[in-house]
Amino acid sequence: MEAYKKHSSVAAVMNRSNVDTDQIIPKQFLKKVERSGFGVHLFHDWRYLEDGSDNPEFELNRPEFKGAKILVAGDNFGCGSSREHAPWSIADYGFNTIISTSFADIFFNNCFKNGILPIKVDTDTLKALMDEVEANPGIEITVDLAAQQITTPGGQAISFDVDPFRKDTLLKGLDDIGWTLQFEDKISEYEVQHRQQLPWLWPSA
Amino acid sequence: MIVRLFVRPPLIWQKCFGKSELANANKSKHACKHQESTVEVPVKEAMKKTMYQKIWDAHLVHQPEGSAALLYVDRHLMHEVTSPQAFEGLRIANRPVRNSHSILATMDHCVPTKVEERATLPDPIGKKQIEVMAQNCADNDINLYDMNSANNGVIHIVVPEHGFVHPGMVVCCGDSHTATHGAFGALAFGIGTSEVEHIMATQTIQQKQSKTMLVKVDGELSPFATAKDIVLAIIGKIGTAGGTGYVIEFAGSAIEALTMEGRMTVCNMAIEGGARAGLIAPDQKTIDFLKGKEFAPSEEHWDQAVDYWLSLKSDDGAEYDAVVELNAADIAPQVTWGTSPEQVLPVDAVLPEPSQINDLIKSQAAESALKYMGLKAGQKMTDVGVDVVFVGSCTNGRIEDFRAIAEVSKGKKVADGVQAIAVPGSYPVKAQAEAEGIDKVLIEAGWEWREPGCSMCLAMNGDYLQPEQRCASTSNRNFEGRQGKGGRTHLVSPAMAAAAAIEGKFVDLRSWK
Known part of the structure; x- marks a missing residue:
């Protein structure tokens, strides 16, 4: 996984709440057996017209938001299915940061596994951020994960919380499985004890 | 020995939340703080645990300082849509599946429901996904109920039919409706594909402990209302993000009165209320349901297993971070x-x-x-x-x-x-x-x-x-x-x-x- 670095980038605003994973990546695109190439299908049903051309009314099709790496979105982003195709498509499209007031639980976890930083801010902060971007579409804002701060050209400086463990893995681009396997002896010890306590869980029992 | 702790009687919560939506239970919790009282109780009282806490404690493999906890995963359920990339990841890293016996797989999302289409699989991409699933399971010695098996069906229907999930287990699946198995008193939740790969490689999952919410439904349900109406009414009350960050325990006489099928319906939709999982305490119905199933404990261990299951119930007086109450008699279709x-x-x-x-x-x-x-x-x-x-x-x-x-x-x-x-x-x-x-x-x-x-x-x-x-x-x-x-x-x-x-x-x- 690529390490998450401090960056300045165009922020796109999506002022909708409860954006669900069925919208992020509709089911007809879930049948691939690879992890890559989902970006072109991101928000498919909103993003494209019947004839396959770009829907000019869809937020992300605004020319000012081209190349955005930061998505500023409404409440409860990513609700619904567990499909990791949702963060895969978001990352493949080019976003590495999502700012919202709240995220659905599974989606939130899935983001960190894919180098995406989901940032929770309060309602007023989100509104101020959306307002500044809407007033100056195309502006670049800066996200500094190490300092846990977002800064805007308009002078907003927003601090945010992030779980220290997740921060560390994102900054280093660490592989989760490799991290866990450092503790393989603990897992083996646990299995011996668990098997003694609940022997019926194992096939030989 | 005496310790000091906060006691938050459920009645206070109910008053705080009232009939209004529990859009952000955490905020409400702080708003209620002035109503908390400090009392002195024996230390034993402080150790009263919820069912969630008991299952968590029993599965904690390791808690490194400042990091996620590693929880042991007893059962891993699988279907064709969220698993292929996980197997691909294992192959690339040359990592084996740690415990293939812990996995049960089916094909359900892409399979046609018309007999003639089941034979021909007219969608070539869906067909490929089904073939890849069969190959991945064969390569890794995983029990698969493929499309033509007499056991085939939707993963969360099939698993209970065979008694593959028991009370007290930690159960994961790359599917948000894994919450279904909370009906058996198992901590069951949906995960992404990276986590599917992680569990196959390590038999553990990195977790942060959730908050707990008790949803208590008492009273008698109208003969025209069902488990589905109960859970829809709950979601209507707390909102789709009301349970975010929580594991919900469903309790009360109306939940106890449900069949195991009804309880599965309720827990299934816990995720629609934003919760990581739903849980219902095991009781005689749970035991009777599991008895004699293919993957139920053998005769040799049955009594021991039942004793363990019945010990999982939340202790009387255990504290929850939020409590929501509904009267079943008020629930219309x-x-x-x-x-x-x-x-x-x-x-x-x-x-x-x-x-x-x-x-x-x-x-x-x-x-x-x-x-x-x-x-x-x-x-x-x-x-x-x-x-x-x-x-x-x-x-x-x-x-x-x-x-x-x-x-x-x-x-x-x-x-x-x-x-x-x-x-x-x-x-x-x-x-x-x-x-x-x-x-x-x-x-x-x-x-x-x-x-x-x-x-x-x-x-x-x-x-x-x-x-x-x-x-x-x-x-x-x-x-x-x-x-x-x-x-x-x-x-x-x-x-x-x-x-x-x-x-x-x-x-x-x-x-x-």
């Missing part, structure tokens, strides 16, 4: 009217006027939902017609669901112009229904009787709505396009769906003859 499961009302209600909703975000959401659904504020749900009726899914694809629709449909006919589809959750459900003559009753009434699969719950397999078609569905999500692009979904119980099929519109079962 429910219908969702919008594009989020929280947009739900009793069937006899009229549709809301967005401008009268105080919360700006909810007001805007209501307006756009009404537009998408082709409905008007002030309209009565019982005046809304349906084009399609879908009965099935991991929420309502079990035998009692088909018994319910057969009872409603017996001697009646599906209304002209309505397509009514019954999709059993598994081949065993189908066989049982056929043994009881349910298929004949339904076919006679004009229903289509299909092969098992997820089908029109998420419309990946060729069963989908046309734009603007309106569907009464026993599934779990009414998101835009969920059942087909432009399709309009109303979530209901099986009996409500069947009555809508007969009348061609939604009816209030309580006054329907």
